[in-house]
Amino acid sequence: MKTIYILLFLFLSPLNIIETQVYICGQTGAKKYHYNESCRGLSSCKHGTFKTSLSQAKNYGLTLCGWED
Secondary structure (H helix, E strand, O other), X not given: OHHHHXXXXXXXXXXXXXXXXXXXXXXXXXXXXXXXXXXXXXOOOOOOEEEEEHHHHHHOXXXXXXXXX
16 A cells, blocks of 8 residues: 555656756857856857756757867
8 A cells, every 4th residue: 555655656746857957158159068157168258158958958959068078
C-alpha cells in the first residue's frame, strides 16, 4: 500500500524541470554560448550579454565557447 502512495505522489506531482542558463553576446549574430558570464570569450562583447536557456541557444545553432570546453 505504501508503494502505491509513493507512485501516485510521483505521477501526480508537477515536474519541476530546471534548465541550464547560458550567456550569449547580443540578441542576434552570436555564434557561441557561455556557461559563465565572466567568460574570457565574452570580454570583447559590445552588444550586451543576454541570458537564455541552453536548449534555446542550441536551437539557434550556437556552440560552446572554446574557452569553456
